[in-house]
Amino acid sequence: MDTIVSASILSADVCRLGQELERIKESGCDHVHFDVMDGVFVPNISFGIPVLSGVRKHTDMFVDVHLMITDPLKYIGVFADSGADMISFHLESRSDPAAVISEIKAKGKKAGIAIKPATPVSEVLPFVKSVDMVLVMTVEPGFGGQGFMHDMLPKISELRAYAERECPGLHIQVDGGINAETAALVREAGADILVAGSYLFKGDMAAAARSMR
Numbered sequence: 176m177d178t179i180v181s182a183s184i185l186s187a188d189v190c191r192l193g194q195e196l197e198r199i200k201e202s203g204c205d206h207v208h209f210d211v212m213d214g215v216f217v218p219n220i221s222f223g224i225p226v227l228s229g230v231r232k233h234t235d236m237f238v239d240v241h242l243m244i245t246d247p248l249k250y251i252g253v254f255a256d257s258g259a260d261m262i263s264f265h266l267e268s269r270s271d272p273a274a275v276i277s278e279i280k281a282k283g284k285k286a287g288i289a290i291k292p293a294t295p296v297s298e299v300l301p302f303v304k305s306v307d308m309v310l311v312m313t314v315e316p317g318f319g320g321q322g323f324m325h326d327m328l329p330k331i332s333e334l335r336a337y338a339e340r341e342c343p344g345l346h347i348q349v350d351g352g353i354n355a356e357t358a359a360l361v362r363e364a365g366a367d368i369l370v371a372g373s374y375l376f377k378g379d380m381a382a383a384a385r386s387m388r
């Protein structure tokens with residue numbers, strides 16, 4: 176599978192978001208990753224619906240919305256209508272996962288399900304065949320700039336082995352602590368959508384994106 180590089184705008188200069196979106200595109204990144212945090216599911220608050228609408232007006236890139244919120248089911252409709260191309264939500268949230276997936280599909284969007292570091296792959300397997308993507312978090316969700324958790328690599332391999340048998344087209348996304356070195360490790364383990372925030376935004380974004388492929 177080709178590697179997809181997804182730029183997390185949590186690390187962008189939000190006062191210059193329009194220029195940052197142009198920089199993401201010009202640097203050859205494939206997706207824009209949009210982190211939504213509610214201050215309850217994770218101990219941080221990021222940005223939400225009006226910012227997503229603004230991003231949608233400004234870019235034609237694929238926008239991947241990562242919901243780190245308590246009740247995703249309540250908000251799928253509004254995020255879908257505000258410009259998400261793909262929506263991922265956490266298995267550990269309070270909503271019924273099957274209902275959230277149906278709602279995302281009913282809105283005509285790609286669906287992703289995310290698991291936190293402490294959640295074993297076995298818990299997400301019942302839902303894998305009904306989603307486009309599984310997000311294996313490689314840090315505790317909530318903040319950019321954290322160190323990659325190497326003990327997540329076996330989870331990626333386990334999920335890729337399952338997908339090869341049961342659903343070959345599955346995308347496996349990783350998010351947290353991705354740079355040139357950890358990108359090579361997660362690709363080797365079977366991930367194909369690599370999200371990066373601090374690594375991409377801190378300097379030459381095009382060179383950083385190339386180094387992740």
Ligand code: DX5
Nearest residue numbers: 183316317319320352372373
């Ligand atoms: C963290 C977010 C990530 C974050 C990654 O909870 O989901 O998308 O932006 O940041 P880095 O790449 O700096 O670890």
Ligand code: ZN
Nearest residue numbers: 208210241350
């Ligand atoms: Zn994220």
